[in-house]
Amino acid sequence: MHKTSSRLGVVLLLLAGALAGCSKSNSPSSSITDPTGGSSSGASLEQSNVTSAMSGTPELIEDGIAESADQTDLSGADAMGATIDATRPIIFFRKINSVNRRFEFAFSDTDSTGRPTSVAVGIFKTLKGTFNILERTVPDSTPPDTTPPPSSGSIGMRPHPGLPDSTLHLVSKPLEDHWERHLLLKRVHINGRDSKGFTFWRVAATSGVKVTSAGATTQIMSLRIQSGDLDTTITDPLALFRLRRVLRLTAGSMVTLTATTGRNDDVVVLNYWQLRRKFHNNGDNTYTAQVRAGWLGGCNHFGVNALSHGTLFDDAAAYDSQAWILPYVVEPTELAEFMP
Numbered sequence: 568m569h570k571t572s573s574r575l576g577v578v579l580l581l582l583a584g585a586l587a588g589c590s591k592s593n594s595p596s597s598s599i600t601d602p603t604g605g606s607s608s609g610a611s612l613e614q615s616n617v618t619s620a621m622s623g624t625p626e627l628i629e630d631g632i633a634e635s636a637d638q639t640d641l642s643g644a645d646a647m648g649a650t651i652d653a654t655r656p657i658i659f660f661r662k663i664n665s666v667n668r669r670f671e672f673a674f675s676d677t678d679s680t681g682r683p684t685s686v687a688v689g690i691f692k693t694l695k696g697t698f699n700i701l702e703r704t705v706p707d708s709t710p711p712d713t714t715p716p717p718s719s720g721s722i723g724m725r726p727h728p729g730l731p732d733s734t735l736h737l738v739s740k741p742l743e744d745h746w747e748r749h750l751l752l753k754r755v756h757i758n759g760r761d762s763k764g765f766t767f768w769r770v771a772a773t774s775g776v777k778v779t780s781a782g783a784t785t786q787i788m789s790l791r792i793q794s795g796d797l798d799t800t801i802t803d804p805l806a807l808f809r810l811r812r813v814l815r816l817t818a819g820s821m822v823t824l825t826a827t828t829g830r831n832d833d834v835v836v837l838n839y840w841q842l843r844r845k846f847h848n849n850g851d852n853t854y855t856a857q858v859r860a861g862w863l864g865g866c867n868h869f870g871v872n873a874l875s876h877g878t879l880f881d882d883a884a885a886y887d888s889q890a891w892i893l894p895y896v897v898e899p900t901e902l903a904e905f906m907p
Contacts, residue, residue: 597614597669597670597671597672598669598670598671598672599611599614599672599674610672610674613672613674613682613683613686613768614672616767616768617672617686617688617752617768618670619768620752620767620768620769620770620907621688621750621752621770623906623907624770624906624907626865626866626867627750627770627773627866627894627906628690628748628750630748630776630868630870630892631868632838632868632869632870632890632892633692633694633744633746633776633778633870633890633892634661634663634666634694635661635838636660636661636662636663637660637838637841637843638658638659638660638843639658639659639660639836639843639844639845640657640658640843641656641657641658641659641845641879642657642658645844645845645846645847645856647846647847647855647856647857649847656700656701656702656703656738656879656880657701657702657703657735658700658701659698659699659700659701659879660699661696661697661698661699661742662696662697662699662742663694663695663696663742664695664696664697665694665695665696666692666693666694666695667692667693667695668690668691668692669690669691669692670688670689670690670691671688671689671691672686672687672688673686673687673688673689674686675687682754683754684753684754685751685752685753685754686751686752686768687749687750687751688749688750688751688752689747689748689749690747690748690749690750691745691746691747692745692746692747693743693744693745693746694742694743694744694745694746694778695742695743695744696742697739697740697741697742698739698740698741698742698878698886698888699737699738699739699740700737700738700739700740700879701735701736701737702735702736702737702738702882703734703735738882740878740885740886741885741886742780742886743780743781744778744779744780744781744888745778745779745780745781746776746777746778747776747777747778747805748773748774748775748776748777748805749773749774749805749807750770750772750773750774751770751771751772751773751807752768752769752770752771753768753769753771753905754766754767754768754769755767755768755769755905769905769906769907770810770905770906770907771809771810771904771905772807772808772809772810773807773808773810773813773894774804774805774806774807774808775801775804775805775806775808775891775892775893775894776804776868776870776890776891776892776893777804777805777889777890777891777892778872778888778889778890778891778892779888779889779890780886780887780888780889782885782887783887783888783889784829784875784887785828785829785830785833785873785874785875785878785887785888785889786828786829786873786889787826787827787828787871787873787889787890787891788802788827788828788829788852789801789802789826789827790804790824790825790826790827790871790891790893791823791824791825791826791827792814792822792823792824793822793823793824793825794816794817794820794821794822794823794860795817795820797814797815797816799814801891801893804891804892804893808894809904810902810903810904810905810906811901811902811904813866813894813895813896813902814893814894814895814896815895815896815897815898816860816895816896816897816898817860817897817898818860818861818862818897818898819859819860819862820859820860821857821858821859821860822857822858822859822860823855823856823857824837824846824855824856824857824858824871825853825854825855826846826853826854826855826856826871826873827852827853827854828852828854828873829852830852830875830876831848831850831851831852832848832876833848833854833873833874833875833876834873834874834875834876834878834879835848835854835856835871835872835873835874836871836872836873836874837856837858837869837870837871837872838869838870838871838872838890838892839858839869839870840861840863840867840869842858844856844858846871854873860897861897862897863897864896864897864900865896865900866894866895866896866900866902867894867895867896867897868892868893868894868895869892869893869895870890870891870892870893871890871891871892872888872889872890873888873889873890874887874888875887875888
């Protein structure tokens with residue numbers, strides 16, 4: 568309930584800003600395409616009705632992952648059980664300081680009254696902050712740095728067992744991520760007591776989320792998902808899923824994920840609920856992880872994040888990242904053909 572309430576609060580806030588046409592930092596701006604050539608007031612009214620419908624589906628808008636400050640622990644074992652060399656880095660996490668949102672509405676498919684019956688909504692966010700890496704200092708011939716490390720309380724890090732504070736230091740890199748998602752809404756007619764009835768906007772389809780850092784060279788090419796009889800490969804996270812065609816997993820089943828990127832030395836990480844785990848590098852531009860599907864009802868998300876080797880292992884290299892975040896449901900959950 569807390570997760571849903573938090574999402575709903577964020578969605579209501581950003582949609583209220585979209586209705587108001589705000590464009591300042593941390594508030595969304597919006598643009599409207601009305602191919603019917605109707606009045607601006609008519610288009611604004613349709614936009615208002617659309618945003619009202621969207622506010623009822625926070626789980627189809629906010630992914631709950633891209634803005635998370637959850638830490639990824641790179642010590643121990645990867646998602647296939649192989650030992651990770653934890654000399655450096657130990658932990659990484661993001662700290663998002665500002666979010667700028669923008670909506671684009673493209674109405675189409677007018678009916679006999681001149682009103683649109685479809686609208687494609689693009690949701691865009693620019694996330695700015697820092698990408699933070701907790702490293703273990705590698706001993707060398709030079710005297711050790713005796714500067715006290717940052718207080719773990721001041722940056723929200725959990726202590727790492729077995730590593731004295733004197734061996735740790737924090738590297739922070741500027742972060743600018745560009746977040747994108749698409750929705751399709753349909754205007755649905757419901758018969759009433761009179762001959763006219765009522766029409767409502769309803770979400771009919773949603774895409775996944777693509778998050779790419781500014782100037783990124785890292786690319787996810789595909790993601791194969793295998794679980795029981797399911798065997799599907801995603802090549803475009805921004806392609807629309809009809810609600811009844813959203814990825815379905817069996818509760819408690821083992822899920823194998825195989826990501827393909829453009830390089831064989833990327834670091835690929837699974838973001839699933841509160842789990843953050845490194846994929847196993849197969850050495851051929853593919854990376855594999857296994858995770859057990861949960862039991863949460865409703866529409867949820869999991870993410871695959873690819874980072875360049877330099878992002879984590881070269882203090883002078885820029886932050887370079889791409890993530891795909893995909894919606895899924897756990898059976899027997901079924902999403903209605905139109906929501907809400």
